[in-house]
Each structure stands twice: as structure tokens, then as C-alpha cells.
Amino acid sequence: MLLQIQTPVPKDIPLELPLPEWLLVTLLILSFLLHIIFINLMLGGSILTIWAQIKGLKEKEYDILAHEIAKTITVNKSMAVVLGVAPLLSINTLYTIYFYSANALTGFAWIMIIPLITIAFLLTYLHKYTWEKFEGSKRLHIAIIGMATTIFLFIPLIFLTNVNLMMFPEKWGAVKGFLSALMLPNVFPRYFEFLGACVSVTGLFVVWYNGRRHYPFEEQYSVFTRYDVKRIGYSATIIGLGVQIFFGVIVLFTLPSKGIGYDVIAVMIAAGSFLVAALWWSYKSVTGDKRLLDARFKRIVMAVIIFMVLYGGSRQIYRHNALRKHQELVAEHTKAFQKQSKEAREHPVEEKEELELDPSLGELAKGSALFKQKCGICHKRDEKLVGPPMTEMAGIYTGKTEDLKSWIRQPGKKRADYPQMPGFKDQLSDEELNELAKFILSVK
Numbered sequence: 001m002l003l004q005i006q007t008p009v010p011k012d013i014p015l016e017l018p019l020p021e022w023l024l025v026t027l028l029i030l031s032f033l034l035h036i037i038f039i040n041l042m043l044g045g046s047i048l049t050i051w052a053q054i055k056g057l058k059e060k061e062y063d064i065l066a067h068e069i070a071k072t073i074t075v076n077k078s079m080a081v082v083l084g085v086a087p088l089l090s091i092n093t094l095y096t097i098y099f100y101s102a103n104a105l106t107g108f109a110w111i112m113i114i115p116l117i118t119i120a121f122l123l124t125y126l127h128k129y130t131w132e133k134f135e136g137s138k139r140l141h142i143a144i145i146g147m148a149t150t151i152f153l154f155i156p157l158i159f160l161t162n163v164n165l166m167m168f169p170e171k172w173g174a175v176k177g178f179l180s181a182l183m184l185p186n187v188f189p190r191y192f193e194f195l196g197a198c199v200s201v202t203g204l205f206v207v208w209y210n211g212r213r214h215y216p217f218e219e220q221y222s223v224f225t226r227y228d229v230k231r232i233g234y235s236a237t238i239i240g241l242g243v244q245i246f247f248g249v250i251v252l253f254t255l256p257s258k259g260i261g262y263d264v265i266a267v268m269i270a271a272g273s274f275l276v277a278a279l280w281w282s283y284k285s286v287t288g289d290k291r292l293l294d295a296r297f298k299r300i301v302m303a304v305i306i307f308m309v310l311y312g313g314s315r316q317i318y319r320h321n322a323l324r325k326h327q328e329l330v331a332e333h334t335k336a337f338q339k340q341s342k343e344a345r346e347h348p349v350e351e352k353e354e355l356e357l358d359p360s361l362g363e364l365a366k367g368s369a370l371f372k373q374k375c376g377i378c379h380k381r382d383e384k385l386v387g388p389p390m391t392e393m394a395g396i397y398t399g400k401t402e403d404l405k406s407w408i409r410q411p412g413k414k415r416a417d418y419p420q421m422p423g424f425k426d427q428l429s430d431e432e433l434n435e436l437a438k439f440i441l442s443v444k
């Protein structure tokens with residue numbers, strides 16, 4: 001009830017979903033998972049590149065590492081964009097009015113995504129293809145990837161703000177643009193959890209990338225061994241996982257209560273336990289026997305993937321819980337509207353135009369105005385138009401007001417060379433018929 005008073009309840013689009021809901025939800029979670037992995041690699045890669053390139057100012061070997069990671073950013077970015085279409089379409093289909101409302105409320109920032117992405121992409125290409133050219137001005141070169149990364153860091157905030165805002169219709173009335181939506185609880189803890197994921201996933205990517213048998217590692221590096229670079233990868237993973245776990249706990253404790261249930265908590269804790277396991281194995285890899293560096297790699301990757309599926313699942317459960325009540329209201333609202341519109345189509349209400357009364361006509365003014373409005377297209381005073389002239393009517397009906405009224409209500413078929421006159425049974429009240437008759441019969 002309270003929800004109903006404060007919350008805008010838009011009508012839904014009365015169309016069936018194109019696929020069963022469970023299938024769309026599965027598609028949403030899985031396609032989003034694929035998309036976010038490449039987003040993680042794109043952003044995590046940019047962050048690691050900056051770090052390595054800055055370190056490379058003093059130690060050349062790190063500059064080579066930076067270059068190697070930088071080459072992967074543009075590829076991962078393309079994958080991320082292509083794979084982003086499916087989750088965007090799925091969420092749009094499943095949560096049309098919610099997603100649309102959130103997009104509209106943060107409209108400017110939402111549209112800004114397009115120019116921002118374009119600029120950031122161009123900057124990453126510029127950075128990648130000018131590595132040799134900027135050999136003499138490394139700081140400027142670092143500034144380029146720095147700018148791209150700043151934009152990359154900002155864009156997920158817009159997405160996060162939107163998918164967060166869509167879950168809180170009761171806030172829609174109060175939200176004034178992107179910045180105020182950004183301040184809703186939950187946005188920042190989720191954002192930092194995401195940043196942690198970028199670093200941990202990219203760390204694992206670096207381990208895999210440099211472990212590939214056909215990768216000409218020795219041609220690239222002169223000082224670093226594969227072990228050294230993989231260690232860097234694992235270390236990034238450890239830092240990232242630590243950040244994820246820390247902010248994951250905060251996410252759990254700051255989730256607004258309306259969508260929270262034992263289901264959400266259980267799945268989130270299960271998800272978190274896989275992160276802890278991944279952290280433990282990564283730690284063991286780095287601190288343990290050098291030759292066993294990769295022994296736990298597959299396990300760690302599996303744990304991270306399972307975490308992602310579970311975490312995504314818990315978000316979906318939360319969203320489902322949080323929106324259920326509102327969705328019921330929307331369904332009621334939509335049904336009521338459909339009923340109303342059906343009735344309106346079956347019984348159209350004639351628009352009552354204002355009558356233009358001519359005061360000089362005295363008591364005939366209303367009848368004259370009505371005649372002009374309802375009868376004038378077919379009847380004139382002295383001449384035949386579509387129907388016979390008024391003079392003829394007056395001739396027939398003088399002294400027979402009731403007959404005249406019943407003709408107007410429900411005309412018969414009289415003259416062979418005239419079409420049928422339409423009836424006015426539902427359009428004119430008895431009082432209006434009297435006025436009309438008075439006017440018609442006043443004609444001599």
C-alpha cells in the first residue's frame with residue numbers, strides 16, 4: 001500500500017515475452033558472464049599496463065611487459081563490446097519498463113556512454129600503435145593510456161547505476177539525473193568489487209597468456225623468465241581477490257533489505273567461499289615450490305568462474321525479490337488499462353463541442369446552434385443539400401413535435417432519391433431535441 005502511494009507504477013507493454021522467462025534469465029546471466037570477463041580483461045589490462053609502464057620507466061623489462069599486455073586490450077575490448085549486446089537485449093526484454101525508466105532518468109550519462117567509449121577506444125589504439133614513436137616521451141605515452149583508463153573506469157559506473165536504479169522504482173520520483181542515482185546505496189561497494197574482479201581476472205589471464213607453449217616468450221624478454229611474469233600475474237590475482245572479498249562482504253551488508261532473503265544470502269556466501277578458495281590457492285602458488293607454480297591454475301580459474309555464476313545468480317535472485325511487489329502492481333495497472341481501453345473502443349464517447357450561441361436569436365439560440373452543429377452538413381434552410389430543406393421539415397411536422405423528435409432519434413426511409421439519414425438517439429438528450437424541434441418549426 002505504501003509502495004503504491006509513493007511509487008510511480010507505469011503500465012507494461014502488453015506483449016508476451018519472445019522466449020520463456022527462465023530461458024531469458026539464463027541467457028542474461030550467461031551472456032553477461034562472458035561479457036563481463038572481457039570487460040574485466042579490458043579494464044584490468046589497462047590498469048596493469050599503466051602500472052607496468054610506469055615501472056618500466058626505470059626497469060626496461062617492465063616496459064616490455066606493459067607492451068605485451070597493451071596489445072591484448074583492444075582485442076578484449078572488441079570481444080567485450082560484441083558480447084555486451086546479448087545481455088543488454090535480454091535485460092531490456094525481461095525488464096523493459098524498469099530498464100527503460102532507469103535509462104531515461106540518467107539519460108544524459110547514459111547517452112554519454114557512446115562518445116566516451118568511442119574516445120577511449122581510439123585512445124587505446126593510439127597507445128598501442130605509437131609504442132615506438134613515443135619511445136622518447138614515455139610520460140606522454142602513459143598519459144594516453146591513462147586517459148583511456150579513466151574513461152574505462154567511469155563507464156561501468158553508469159551501467160551499474162542504471163541496473164541498480166531500475167530495482168528501486170520507489171526512488172524514481174526523487175532521483176534527479178545520474179549523480180543522484182549514483183548515490184543510491186549499493187553502487188560503490190559493487191563498483192569496487194568489480195574493480196577487484198578486473199585485476200584478479202586479468203592476473204589469471206597474464207598467467208595463461210605467458211604460459212602458452214607457442215608464445216615466443218624468450219624472444220620478448222631478456223631478463224624476465226616465464227616464472228617471473230606468471231608470478232606477477234598471480235600476485236595481481238591475489239590483490240584483486242582480496243579487494244573482491246572485502247567489498248563483497250560490504251555489498252552483502254549494505255544490500256537494501258527489500259530484495260534480501262535467505263536465498264540471496266545463501267548464494268552470496270556460497271559464491272564468496274569459492275573466492276576465498278581461489279585466494280588461498282593463488283597464495284599457495286606464489287609462496288610454494290617454484291615448480292608447482294601452475295599446479296593449481298585450473299582450480300583457481302574454475303573457482304573464479306563458479307563464483308561469477310553464483311554471484312550473477314544471486315544478483316538475479318535479489319532483483320527478482322526486489323521487483324516482485326512492484327511487478328504485481330504494474331500487472332494490475334496494465335490489466336485495468338487494457339479493460340478501460342477495450343471499453344472505450346466498444347463505446348466511444350462523442351466529443352461534446354462547445355455550442356456557439358447567438359444571443360440575438362433569443363429562445364431559438366440553442367436550437368439554432370445545435371442544428372448548425374449536428375444537422376448543418378446535410379440540411380439548409382431553403383435548399384436541398386443531402387437532405388431536404390428545413391422549410392420542407394416545418395411543412396411536414398408543424399403541430400407534430402413528438403413525431404419530429406422521434407424521426408430525428410430514429411429516422412425512417414422515406415424519399416427514394418435520398419440516402420438514409422443517420423439517427424441521433426444516443427447523441428441528443430430530450431431537452432436538446434425539444435430545442436431543435438422548436439427551431440425547425442420556427443421556420444416559415
Ligand code: HEC
Pocket residue numbers: 371374375376377378379386387388393396404407408412413414415416418419420421422424436
Ligand atoms: C448525413 C446527413 C444528414 C444529417 C447529418 C442529418 N440529416 Fe436529416 N435527412 C437526411 C436525409 C438524406 C433525409 C431524407 C431521408 C429520407 O427521406 O429517407 C433527411 C430527412 C430529414 C427530415 C425529414 C423527415 C421526413 O419525415 O421527411 C428531417 C425533419 C431531418 N432530416 C432532420 C434532421 C435533423 C434535426 C438533423 C440534425 C439533428 C438531421 N436531420 C441531420 C440527411 C441528414
